[in-house]
Amino acid sequence: MNSFSALAEFLNLPELLDRVEGDEDLLRELLALFQEDLPASREALQAAIAGGDLGEIERAAHRLKGMLANLSAGGAASFAAEIESAARVGNAPKIPGLVQLFDPQIIALSAALDSFMASA
Amino acid sequence: MRILIADDDPLSLRLLERTLERVGYEVTAVKNGRRAAEEMCQPEGPRLALLDWVMPELDGPAVCRQIRKDRGGHHVHIILITSKDSKQDIVCGLESGADDYLVKPFDPEELKARLRTGQRILQLEDNLVEAREQMHYKATHDPLTSLLNRGMIVDLLVRELIRARREKTCTVVILGDVDHFKAVNDTYGHPVGDEVLRELSRRLLGSVRSYDFVGRYGGEEFLVVLNNCNPANAMSRAEQIRQAVGQTPVTTAKGPLPITMSLGVLASLGGEPKLVDEILSDVDHALYEAKGAGRNCCRQAGAPVLTR
Numbered sequence: 001m002n003s004f005s006a007l008a009e010f011l012n013l014p015e016l017l018d019r020v021e022g023d024e025d026l027l028r029e030l031l032a033l034f035q036e037d038l039p040a041s042r043e044a045l046q047a048a049i050a051g052g053d054l055g056e057i058e059r060a061a062h063r064l065k066g067m068l069a070n071l072s073a074g075g076a077a078s079f080a081a082e083i084e085s086a087a088r089v090g091n092a093p094k095i096p097g098l099v100q101l102f103d104p105q106i107i108a109l110s111a112a113l114d115s116f117m118a119s120a
Numbered sequence: 121m122r123i124l125i126a127d128d129d130p131l132s133l134r135l136l137e138r139t140l141e142r143v144g145y146e147v148t149a150v151k152n153g154r155r156a157a158e159e160m161c162q163p164e165g166p167r168l169a170l171l172d173w174v175m176p177e178l179d180g181p182a183v184c185r186q187i188r189k190d191r192g193g194h195h196v197h198i199i200l201i202t203s204k205d206s207k208q209d210i211v212c213g214l215e216s217g218a219d220d221y222l223v224k225p226f227d228p229e230e231l232k233a234r235l236r237t238g239q240r241i242l243q244l245e246d247n248l249v250e251a252r253e254q255m256h257y258k259a260t261h262d263p264l265t266s267l268l269n270r271g272m273i274v275d276l277l278v279r280e281l282i283r284a285r286r287e288k289t290c291t292v293v294i295l296g297d298v299d300h301f302k303a304v305n306d307t308y309g310h311p312v313g314d315e316v317l318r319e320l321s322r323r324l325l326g327s328v329r330s331y332d333f334v335g336r337y338g339g340e341e342f343l344v345v346l347n348n349c350n351p352a353n354a355m356s357r358a359e360q361i362r363q364a365v366g367q368t369p370v371t372t373a374k375g376p377l378p379i380t381m382s383l384g385v386l387a388s389l390g391g392e393p394k395l396v397d398e399i400l401s402d403v404d405h406a407l408y409e410a411k412g413a414g415r416n417c418c419r420q421a422g423a424p425v426l427t428r
Contacts (some may be wrong), residue, residue, distance in 0.1 A: 018227075019225060019227075020135065020138075020139075021139065021142065023138065026135070026138050029134065030131050030134060030135060033130045033131050033134060034131055036130075037130055037131070059174070062174055062203070063128070063129060065203065066129045066131075066224065067129055067131050069203065069224065069225045070129070070131045070132055070135060070225045071131070072225070
């Protein structure tokens with residue numbers, strides 16, 4: 001996991017490398033796809049929250065959760081899952097607090113990915 | 121083996137695509153449910169599908185229902201991929217027509233094992249279809265000559281007569297009988313007789329058009345049905361067949377044997393045709409006349425049959 005070790009703080013690398021069956025090129029490609037998709041996915045979540053649309057919040061959080069889970073980004077994925085489930089059960093007051101915990105994780109992960117890719 | 125994967129999450133889609141390509145699947149990857157349904161519902165579409173549950177336009181269960189509706193004739197193995205894992209969700213997915221489900225993020229070994237299960241079921245279906253086709257072939261063809269058997273050639277004649285009546289066309293029916301065939305069997309043995317029948321079958325098939333029918337009607341009797349034929353040409357077509365059969369000796373294990381055939385000919389015009397039994401009886405009578413006239417010749421049954 002050598003070159004990826006800088007990401008160990010955010011991603012469960014052994015699990016992730018198992019998932020890509022040791023294919024590091026594929027892993028780099030997936031990280032790039034995530035970075036590419038992230039701004040739009042976050043915007044969709046923010047817009048849904050601003051509009052107070054619980055259905056949209058659930059969908060946007062579900063999508064983020066799926067991507068984060070595929071990258072074995074456990075911490076961020078579990079916050080996304082909590083946002084999704086709060087939206088599903090209609091617990092709107094809980095959502096802003098969860099987003100406050102989720103956002104810094106995502107920002108830190110994205111920054112780590114930026115510097116990882118710049119160094120690669 | 122072709123497989124369709126559908127997921128709106130680009131990471132998941134690429135991960136699936138690469139995992140499957142690595143083990144030799146030919147992957148079609150699409151990003152929404154509508155495209156998945158379009159690909160899967162083509163008659164020759166993939167027979168394996170991995171569908172994400174939550175997708176824009178059509179979700180996984182809706183795609184399942186569409187596939188089951190449009191491709192009901194054959195098995196298509198569908199696995200839903202979902203992060204939903206409550207019992208209720210799983211039951212709902214299976215009720216929509218999915219065969220299996222996988223919780224994401226998936227384990228690559230589990231994914232491959234579940235796809236192998238799907239392939240075993242598809243293979244089983246292929247074997248059954250092949251066995252059914254073989255049985256159908258055996259039920260409709262003569263094992264010695266591979267021509268249509270009596271039941272099938274008569275069925276096709278009936279169908280052709282109905283069509284000819286509808287379209288007001290003429291069907292020419294020819295019944296051929298190998299001359300002195302008993303002598304071939306008695307002199308050279310039945311294996312040589314069989315060789316003669318096989319070679320004559322090839323010559324008969326070679327002397328008609330691809331859309332005409334040739335069947336083995338009895339031991340050494342052959343029934344030929346010429347579709348959509350000009351009645352004025354009935355005798356000349358029969359004559360061509362007679363010559364194709366008898367022109368060159370048949371090569372056998374006991375040397376070349378001169379073989380000829382007598383033929384009864386009947387042209388059935390559209391309009392209200394005779395019953396098939398009457399047609400077969402009349403053409404048999406014409407064949408009998410050809411035998412009486414010295415064999416190796418053609419005789420036509422009366423004037424072309426119009427109506428009754």
